[in-house]
Amino acid sequence: MNATPREIRLNAFDMACLGHIQQGMWTHPRDRATDYLSLPYWTGLARTLERGLFDGLFLADVLGVYDVHGGSQDAAVRHGVQIPLLDPMLLVPAMAAATQNLGFGVTVNLAWEPPALLARRFSTLDHLTEGRIGWNIVTGYLDSAARAMGLDRQMAHDDRYDMADEFMAVVYRLWEESWAVDAVKRDRASGVYADPSRVSRIRHEGRQYRLDAPHLVEPSPQRTPVLYQAGASDRGRAFAALHAECVFLNGGPKPHVAALVADLRARAAPRPIKAFLGATLVIGRTAAEARDKLEDYRRCASVEAALVHASASLGIDLAALDLDDELPAAPGNAIQSNVTALRAAAPRATKRALVDRMILGSRQPPIVGSAEEVADALLAWVDDADVDGFNLSRTVMPECIEDVVDLLVPVLQERGRYKRGYAPGTYREKLFGAGPRLAAPHPAAAVAR
């Protein structure tokens, strides 16, 4: 560790829908998340985040509906639990046009399209954002998404990671190998835009993917987007250690998170990894105001909607349980980070124990207090569990973000634990202080030319 305490990093954790993590908040009279269909809602959010020097806006995504709870999609639709939902990638260009420094970490499931299509979309966004794009690599976990795509169910958990490893090998070659650094000449006098001897077709013949084509997009500032990943299973951590530059952790008790972070750092070494912990903040100008705000928000929280979300992520039909029933073992296809966080929090959890935690419409209890108290809590996480920052999920929008920007950030800055301006360069340069491209020993660097 450095002698100088490190600065903490903040991402907004959001989703192109009504109810992301904290369910029911959209019913609050001041909440504006119901404007999620309009561009000004998103460009306004991006400007506020940039005013608060957030590193990034992290956008979640799913491709299916939450139909585990009660064996039906009805409760998800009724409460707006991540349905309806827009494609998050398409929010980025307008937000990029409205900002200069904010990064964008977008969740895209790699399971349902050829690598060349996904690679082109990310290269396009890396150009349009001038190097501010990141990718949260997911392979999906919902059978309902598989049914939307033409299958009966998801592939098995570890098989999805094997597929993802091959997919990554292909997209690295498209991004890093197809166009040499000196390929683009842009020479009006000779009429030569690019030197064809420096642009090569990528030939790949693997178990899941085949390709014989050049990348269609010329080199973008970062080439490979900043890579996020959230795997908590053993296979998921191995994948993260190989590929991820930033990991997203779901929470749980501090020793559990500290052990997870230490394990991920050890696996990835000597590559640095930034660890972002999911957190929900309720901040007041005073502790009393924060408690009042929590009570005000709580009146809108929906436990049923939270159970809909939890049923899908845990792979357990919580509607079928009585409050004092113990939660059964989660199936292999559940989100393991949710399962491990839950087990760490309450090894022999009942449904009642889970519901008791759902005070804001999710099983992630909020950090509540004055800006000073919340700063203390966040810095304790950084110092004790070695996390680099937080993915802040929203409550009532946009006031929950404005509270962070206007109340919390100044306190962190006074303590010397938050930046006072953005570092120059791309998203990767801002996060790691090195170059815009992935460097050895990352596998993307091994194929670069």
Place this chain on the structure above:
Amino acid sequence: MNATPREIRLNAFDMACLGHIQQGMWTHPRDRATDYLSLPYWTGLARTLERGLFDGLFLADVLGVYDVHGGSQDAAVRHGVQIPLLDPMLLVPAMAAATQNLGFGVTVNLAWEPPALLARRFSTLDHLTEGRIGWNIVTGYLDSAARAMGLDRQMAHDDRYDMADEFMAVVYRLWEESWAVDAVKRDRASGVYADPSRVSRIRHEGRQYRLDAPHLVEPSPQRTPVLYQAGASDRGRAFAALHAECVFLNGGPKPHVAALVADLRARAAPRPIKAFLGATLVIGRTAAEARDKLEDYRRCASVEAALVHASASLGIDLAALDLDDELPAAPGNAIQSNVTALRAAAPRATKRALVDRMILGSRQPPIVGSAEEVADALLAWVDDADVDGFNLSRTVMPECIEDVVDLLVPVLQERGRYKRGYAPGTYREKLFGAGPRLAAPHPAAAVAR
């Protein structure tokens, strides 16, 4: 025909690359198409088009590289012939944020992803643009694109249309059937966002596609995007007559275009179809200035780059022919609209005859003259060949668009043949003057609930 001469409609025909139709123009000292990687280039273009009351910006796309000419991608890469190339969908949100009325017709190939993914992207764009999105339906024609996606070659021409028919049947049901008009309640008091009894899963089990899922996106202003299509083969025209609201025609002699338009209108009847003809304009304040401009532009035109493009669209390696060789028959996978336009223009064409037409770096000869002369020529097309408007391909950017807006549009307005303001409503309402959704007898209307 009406007693009142109808107004003509203008689309800009562009592509997220350097050289779209007129090859070599990027080498002109005033051309700014090399800024195609930056958002301000596109938002500036969108604002200019809206100032000129263009109906839409039509964005082309391909998923492969032009490697027919000389059996190699080298000349395409050297001259920047539609490579490098960005994903066009991702340009739309930023341009939509910068405009209020301009429509966007985006080319997306349906062949390489599940219908649910494409349907969600278009619904997202229809929301974010507030009902200004259109889709140019294509199935691809490049074997190089098939090799990028994991196959050895394209499917056969007519099989691609069969696949497209089934794809359309699925996306219509996602867009029009899954969410009833009264599904969304957005009721804060009761906490009900949508009525689950009014949101249904779409079950489809066909030759090419399977699905058992609800649409993830709530109803957007137009539901189904405005549908463009450019098929000129018999099978392509049958597809257009069933699905397309607007067709794009590639040109050729006036009687040929008139016959094509009449045939498409007869096939689609009683459904109206808007026919847009591809055109390239070189406009001066005087006829002499226009001729000077043409000579100035011509010095930058690249015949080799134009042959690269033509080789790929015709499916003929033009590099292997001498100037006086007759062009061989095009293979079935070529773009039939290009082939039929070419044959109509020169039934026994030699390579020399083709090259002689490539005066601006494409086989589409420009209309050159003062604004009055160009207006005469365009109105003659409208009156003689029954086209509704034009897809204007670019020469030197952005001045070629500014010439249309500042010189041509006022002349057309004075003649009462061009609008003086946008009609209210969505893209579909602006084009057809009826409602925002597709109506009977369109097949999308048949599944609406």
